[in-house]
Amino acid sequence: MNLQFLVDGVLSGSMVGLGAIGITLTYSILRFSNFAHGDFMAWGTYATLTLVGVIGATFGATAPLGPLSFGWPLIVAGLAGMVLTGLMALALDAVLFARLRARGQSIIVVMASFGASMALRSLLEFTFTSRPTYFSRSIQMAMPVGWGIRITPDQIVLLGMTVVLVTAMHLFMTRSRTGREMQAYSQNAALARVVGIDVARVVRATWLLGGALACAAGIMVGVIVQIRPLMGLDLLLPMFAAAILGGIGSVPGAVLGGLIIGLSEAGAVQLIGAEWRQAVAFVILMAVLLVRPNGIFGVRER
Amino acid sequence: MTGPILQVDALVAGYEPGLSIVRGATMQANAAEIVVILGPNGAGKSSLIKAIAGLVPVTSGSVALDGQEITQVPAHQMVRRGLAFVPQTDNVFPLMSVQDNLRVSAGVLARAEIAGRIDEMFQMFPDLARQRRLPAGSLSGGQRQMLAAARALIVRPRVLMLDEPSAGLSPKFVEMVFAQLAEMRRAGLTIVLVEQNARAALAIGDRAYVLVEGRVAHEGPAASLWHDPIIAELYLGQRKEGAR
Amino acid sequence: MIDLLGYAAFFLSTALIFGLIALGLNLQWGLTGLFNVGIAGFVAIGAYTSALLTTPAVADRIGGFGLPIAVGWLGAMVLAGAAAALTGFATLRLKADYLAITTFGVAVVAQLVALNAVGLTGGPFGVAFIPRPFGALADHPVLFNFSNFAVVLAVTAVTYLALQHLTKSPWGRVLRALREDERAAVSLGKSARSYRIQAFAAGGAVMGLAGAVQAHLIGFIAPDDYVPTLTFQVWAMLMVGGSGSNRGALAGAVVVWAVWVGAGALTAALVPTEFQARAAALQIVAIGVMLCVILLARPQGFFGPTRRKAKPGGGDA
Ligand SMILES: Nc1ncnc2c1ncn2[C@@H]1O[C@H](COP(=O)(O)OP(=O)(O)OP(=O)(O)O)[C@@H](O)[C@H]1O
Numbered sequence: 001m002n003l004q005f006l007v008d009g010v011l012s013g014s015m016v017g018l019g020a021i022g023i024t025l026t027y028s029i030l031r032f033s034n035f036a037h038g039d040f041m042a043w044g045t046y047a048t049l050t051l052v053g054v055i056g057a058t059f060g061a062t063a064p065l066g067p068l069s070f071g072w073p074l075i076v077a078g079l080a081g082m083v084l085t086g087l088m089a090l091a092l093d094a095v096l097f098a099r100l101r102a103r104g105q106s107i108i109v110v111m112a113s114f115g116a117s118m119a120l121r122s123l124l125e126f127t128f129t130s131r132p133t134y135f136s137r138s139i140q141m142a143m144p145v146g147w148g149i150r151i152t153p154d155q156i157v158l159l160g161m162t163v164v165l166v167t168a169m170h171l172f173m174t175r176s177r178t179g180r181e182m183q184a185y186s187q188n189a190a191l192a193r194v195v196g197i198d199v200a201r202v203v204r205a206t207w208l209l210g211g212a213l214a215c216a217a218g219i220m221v222g223v224i225v226q227i228r229p230l231m232g233l234d235l236l237l238p239m240f241a242a243a244i245l246g247g248i249g250s251v252p253g254a255v256l257g258g259l260i261i262g263l264s265e266a267g268a269v270q271l272i273g274a275e276w277r278q279a280v281a282f283v284i285l286m287a288v289l290l291v292r293p294n295g296i297f298g299v300r301e302r
Numbered sequence: 303m304t305g306p307i308l309q310v311d312a313l314v315a316g317y318e319p320g321l322s323i324v325r326g327a328t329m330q331a332n333a334a335e336i337v338v339i340l341g342p343n344g345a346g347k348s349s350l351i352k353a354i355a356g357l358v359p360v361t362s363g364s365v366a367l368d369g370q371e372i373t374q375v376p377a378h379q380m381v382r383r384g385l386a387f388v389p390q391t392d393n394v395f396p397l398m399s400v401q402d403n404l405r406v407s408a409g410v411l412a413r414a415e416i417a418g419r420i421d422e423m424f425q426m427f428p429d430l431a432r433q434r435r436l437p438a439g440s441l442s443g444g445q446r447q448m449l450a451a452a453r454a455l456i457v458r459p460r461v462l463m464l465d466e467p468s469a470g471l472s473p474k475f476v477e478m479v480f481a482q483l484a485e486m487r488r489a490g491l492t493i494v495l496v497e498q499n500a501r502a503a504l505a506i507g508d509r510a511y512v513l514v515e516g517r518v519a520h521e522g523p524a525a526s527l528w529h530d531p532i533i534a535e536l537y538l539g540q541r542k543e544g545a546r
Numbered sequence: 547m548i549d550l551l552g553y554a555a556f557f558l559s560t561a562l563i564f565g566l567i568a569l570g571l572n573l574q575w576g577l578t579g580l581f582n583v584g585i586a587g588f589v590a591i592g593a594y595t596s597a598l599l600t601t602p603a604v605a606d607r608i609g610g611f612g613l614p615i616a617v618g619w620l621g622a623m624v625l626a627g628a629a630a631a632l633t634g635f636a637t638l639r640l641k642a643d644y645l646a647i648t649t650f651g652v653a654v655v656a657q658l659v660a661l662n663a664v665g666l667t668g669g670p671f672g673v674a675f676i677p678r679p680f681g682a683l684a685d686h687p688v689l690f691n692f693s694n695f696a697v698v699l700a701v702t703a704v705t706y707l708a709l710q711h712l713t714k715s716p717w718g719r720v721l722r723a724l725r726e727d728e729r730a731a732v733s734l735g736k737s738a739r740s741y742r743i744q745a746f747a748a749g750g751a752v753m754g755l756a757g758a759v760q761a762h763l764i765g766f767i768a769p770d771d772y773v774p775t776l777t778f779q780v781w782a783m784l785m786v787g788g789s790g791s792n793r794g795a796l797a798g799a800v801v802v803w804a805v806w807v808g809a810g811a812l813t814a815a816l817v818p819t820e821f822q823a824r825a826a827a828l829q830i831v832a833i834g835v836m837l838c839v840i841l842l843a844r845p846q847g848f849f850g851p852t853r854r855k856a857k858p859g860g861g862d863a
């Protein structure tokens with residue numbers, strides 16, 4: 001068996017996991033499954049792409065960093081894109097979700113997210129057409145690292161980025177005041193108010209973080225695979241499956257769920273063909289729902 | 303000493319529009335006093351203090367804390383105003399550690415003060431100190447009530463409202479909880495105590511109200527109320543004819 | 547003039563098929579409160595099932611049993627209903643969102659199978675030569691369109707009446723009670739779940755039937771016919787019509803389809819060819835925004851508004 005699938009699996013698992021963090025946070029704190037999350041990912045990527053273009057137009061061509069396919073413009077644009085995506089999620093909450101949430105029917109919010117998802121995605125198609133694009137067209141050489149595994153410098157850097165983001169996120173959730181308040185709110189919303197937690201702040205943090213991480217995941221897809229308006233939609237099912245597999249509300253769970261799904265996909269693809277990739281996430285989702293609906297880390301779900 | 307610390311006037315509140323659960327309750331609590339609220343199951347005792355805490359929509363009437371109107375103040379600002387509340391059930395964050403439960407509840411304190419306050423709470427409840435790293439959900443019923451109380455006290459409230467802190471505890475524990483409440487009152491805290499355990503509550507209480515169908519049906523000094531035959535009749539669950 | 551009539555018949559046939567799907571969704575959502583984001587998947591299952599059962603045998607693909615159309619439609623209902631029942635079985639003891647996510651997955655997988663199981667579904671090229679009910683009339687377009695319309699109308703009418711009947715039956719009353727009163731659900735316990743599964747399966751069967759009827763109306767199906775846009779259109783139809791009302795579902799379908807076709811024709815006429823793909827995207831944006839605006843401003847829809855207040859507990863629910 002070719003061990004290359006390990007690299008592929010960990011890479012796609014990282015993308016899924018980063019995205020699933022946002023899904024699991026929205027679900028556990030705002031109490032709805034956000035079908036527009038994949039489109040946050042796509043929007044963030046296109047925003048980053050646009051900013052890279054703007055930087056290129058302002059400062060002229062820049063050399064890539066060392067062996068990487070991209071230079072500092074992508075890093076700057078990516079950070080700005082993460083902020084922008086978070087803000088966009090906040091804006092969508094203000095005009096749409098918050099108003100529906102106030103009426104207390106969570107499934108209506110799910111439906112609205114579905115409508116918003118369709119509109120957001122088509123707006124991207126309108127603006128950028130459905131043709132795939134790339135951050136960079138240069139071809140990278142994959143370096144052999146033993147046991148028949150090859151990896152590109154881009155991939156190494158992006159895996160490093162994932163580790164940093166996930167660690168930072170975990171520390172934020174467990175060590176910072178806002179993170180603890182988010183945990184508290186997800187565990188008992190009424191008690192959170194009693195102890196003086198400002199719900200509006202918690203909601204803001206949730207959207208900002210979820211949006212920013214979705215953008216990071218999207219950039220990863222953009223660098224390693226390609227940029228398309230449908231890129232988020234394609235990852236939506238794996239992201240949901242990862243969030244549920246890891247136990248709703250758990251950040252480490254979402255990441256672990258993402259890795260499990262990424263590795264299973266990569267492993268299964270060798271046997272059944274790449275075109276069936278998405279079916280793997282569905283099979284895992286069904287298995288989890290039937291056998292252990294609370295997920296591996298989940299404790300309680302009402 | 304001017305006026306009561308907590309003044310509730312003709313409060314009407316309910317969960318759904320058009321269906322009042324608290325139907326014109328009037329009560330007050332003075333400084334450093336334990337006020338007991340009694341009443342049959344479903345009388346609206348929990349709803350009354352939840353309404354005071356800003357958790358149940360109020361349709362009319364008013365709540366004032368130290369002369370300041372707080373009727374429409376959002377629930378999360380109540381601690382800041384000095385009003386702390388321990389709900390009847392689900393009163394800890396089950397997946398967070400004991401320590402984090404306290405920390406997340408101390409948000410209104412100055413940052414530098416928090417660690418010291420947590421230590422003070424651990425001194426007050428040594429049992430909790432031993433379990434500080436365990437998730438709150440794994441505590442025993444009594445320890446959970448202690449944590450809930452510590453969580454409320456950590457912000458140094460002026461008024462502490464507790465909803466049936468003795469529910470589900472062994473008699474020995476009940477005695478301990480009530481002794482601690484009496485202690486806090488001596489330290490100057492005002493306590494509003496909802497209780498099923500009328501005997502124990504009246505024993506430490508200064509004054510008491512009997513709530514029936516969302517209204518105060520009877521009030522008086524705690525000591526005399528226990529011997530009042532009207533209480534036996536009202537409180538020991540005659541609510542057949544009162545049904546809607 | 548004659549052409550116009552023929553076109554009207556064709557337009558109405560398509561609209562009514564959407565109406566049929568919306569009726570299925572109304573049973574699931576309007577009556578029972580079950581959220582389905584995978585409508586396209588259930589419609590696809592119905593369409594492909596019927597196509598495989600009724601087409602003549604071909605060399606490079608399983609199926610092609612050449613069975614009568616009625617058998618195809620029955621098979622479509624059974625298979626789509628079974629898929630829905632299975633989905634419900636796996637998720638209906640959990641929170642409502644899990645059903646939504648799973649139905650979304652069903653649509654994704656149905657699309658994958660349609661696209662990739664070439665030996666079963668013909669892959670990207672789809673299935674052709676699906677028998678049409680009045681194929682003999684194909685030489686007289688107007689007559690052909692009208693006979694097709696008659697078939698669709700008959701199927702829709704029968705389904706509508708059956709659903710009206712079901713809604714008012716004790717079974718329908720239980721579903722409504724389950725939807726409106728959580729306590730009823732609790733007191734029914736296990737059987738509450740079974741009622742919900744039944745409703746979800748029945749709705750899925752109606753969607754499957756609609757898919758089959760449409761396959762036989764056009765005579766040709768391909769994976770592209772069952773993309774998420776379809777799910778989305780049907781939701782828009784039900785929301786415009788007013789969820790909870792079977793009449794509203796049908797009216798919403800006709801109105802939204804008319805707007806959709808009209809907007810399509812308008813862009814085709816006004817927008818230069820190179821921008822048409824973009825204009826089509828904008829059309830979807832418009833529907834998405836409309837769906838959100840309806841949810842915000844008029845959750846009860848435009849047809850049969852405030853009926854529940856006027857006639858509590860009764861009427862055309
Ligand atoms: N969250 C809620 N939503 C709707 N109705 C509620 C809610 N909580 C309580 N009620 C209703 O309010 C009424 C009073 O309940 P409440 O809990 O205030 O009574 P109580 O006096 O505290 O009773 P107990 O002694 O059993 O604790 C009951 O009829 C109850 O059904």
Ligand SMILES: [Mg+2]
Nearest residue numbers: 347348349390
């Ligand atoms: Mg109570």
